[in-house]
Each structure stands twice: as C-alpha cells, then as structure tokens.
Amino acid sequence: MSLEEKTISTKEIFNGRIVSLRIDEVSLPDGNKSYREIVEHPGAVGVVAIDDENCIWMVKQFRKPVEKEMLEIPAGKLDAGEDTVECAKRELEEETGLTANNWDEILYYYTTPGFSSEILYLYMATELTQGEYNPDKDEFLEVLKIPLEEAYSAIFEGKITDGKSIIGIQYAYKKLERG
C-alpha cells in the first residue's frame, strides 16, 4: 500500500524571514481528505567541534520560542543555494571564532517531520584553531568548551536539551570516548 498523501490544494498563510507556513489539503491513502499544517524552513547545519583535549565547543544563547537560555552546538540556517559544509564552516567561525582543519559529515536528519520541512546537516570539526569571533548583530552568545564526557552526562541531567546537540554529543561520545 502506498502511504503517500497527494496535494489537492495549498494555501499560503505566512511568508516570513525564517519560516513560512502553509496548509495543504491532502488526499489520504483511503481516498478521504485531510489538512496538513506545514512550516517551511530553509534547512540548517550544526557543528560538533571537538578540540585536542576532547572538549566540545558550545554556545549559550537565549531562545525566545522556549523562553530560556540554551546550551547548543554552533549552528545556523542555510543561505539559499549554500553548500552545507561551507555553511558549517561559516557558522562555526561566526559563532565561536574557530576554524577547523578537518571536517567530517556525521549525518543529516529531519528535526520535526510531523510539521516542518527542516533538514539539519551535522558535521564534526576537529583540529581546531581559535581566531576572532563575530556573531550576527542580533545574536548574543556566550562561547564555552566542555569536556565531552561532561556534555554527555548533561544530556540526561536536563542541562543540554537541544535536539541537534544531543545527537551530535551522543555520536562524538561513542566515537571518541568509547572507541
């Protein structure tokens, strides 16, 4: 059985700076109709930056949608047509001042496939060099480095609660701390 939902009609609700919202009327596999609320997002990258002492570099920032400061790996939205690894390099440098000699693709994933199109590409950056740091003018960040083992524990203590960061830390901890 095909599970596909075919689009009958689309209604644009909002076209924003970061997200857009539309409602699709769809034909379900059994022929009935339903509606899907869909948040369109340009996609993003996240960077698991690990230094020679097995510390992970993270940024603390206030996240208005959840009304709290969060500790996250460096990350950012893709510009239109931008190569994902170039975006990863740009965001790491903008947010932390770091550059890296070594870049590895970890995986890509959909953050919330139930309501949003966002795809997120995760990279690991190693052999780091510290330079200047220049966050966007409406981004206010604190940069921290944390031992990887401590970051791993923080996931289960509710201290690191950002999805992309959790995936990246789980990956790095298994790869680097546990072999």
Added chain:
Amino acid sequence: MSLEEKTISTKEIFNGRIVSLRIDEVSLPDGNKSYREIVEHPGAVGVVAIDDENCIWMVKQFRKPVEKEMLEIPAGKLDAGEDTVECAKRELEEETGLTANNWDEILYYYTTPGFSSEILYLYMATELTQGEYNPDKDEFLEVLKIPLEEAYSAIFEGKITDGKSIIGIQYAYKKLERG
C-alpha cells in the same frame, strides 16, 4: 550579561489544529529591537520500544512536510493537560498495538528551539505484549520491528532520518548493545 530577550509586543498570525504561529517583537540584550517568528506546538512524546530479542518497533508513515515515507519510533502529540507517560502508553498502543510492563524516562529535549516551542519527552518501553492496533483515522502506518544494531547503522546510512528516532536509537544501542 543576561542574554534574555524581553517581549515588547506579540502578533498572532495563525491558530491551527496542531501549530500556531506568532511574531514577537523583542528587546535584545544591547537594547536594540528585533523580531522572532515562533511556532507554538503542544509538545510530544516518543517511545523507544525494545522487545526481548533486542528489536526496536518502528512505524513507517508518509510525512507531508518532507514529502516522503519515514521510519520513526512511535510518537504523538500531548493532549492538553495529559501526563507525558500516559501519552507515551497511549501512542504506543494506538500506533503498534503494543503494551509494555516497563517504562523508563530517557530524557526530554527541544526539537527546534530556534523557531518552535516543541518539547519532546522520550521514553523507553520494554517487556512488550502485542495486542490490537488502532491508528487514528487520518494516520496510515506500517508497523515494523528492526534489530537494534541494524537500526543504529541505518542512522548513518540515511535510512532513518527522524530526529527523535536517532536520539532514541543511539541511547538504546549504547545501553543494550554495548553495555
């Protein structure tokens, strides 16, 4: 320095069945103003259901926002005021027909704190019993069980690309396969 962004005004754009959208005008830490596009979501649960043969139970469904069939752990939205573990039990049974004797909280996380308020509670369910299965009338699912080791590899092969599933599988693989 406080990183907090204080709300100056809020404009509701859309109030939907699953998500709502609003724009907050905010005061930044340096006193300047900016806008935040915020998707409100009621929150959700995901269930890592592992049977006695170390297989993880998953569901395949079509996800309109990404226009593809995806393999995901059983999951669903919280009803208003619903207890998270009760929601986890309900969703597991609705989507797969399974009940579980043993429920453990793994962690909670924010799926996309940059633009959405969604929080997701992840549970592990073990000591499973198979019963009837009754998906919602506009949900069309295929239920599968997959050896945990195979699911873990599938993350890095681009075959499992759902965020909550990746977090849950990494957790279960470390806990059950690697000790």
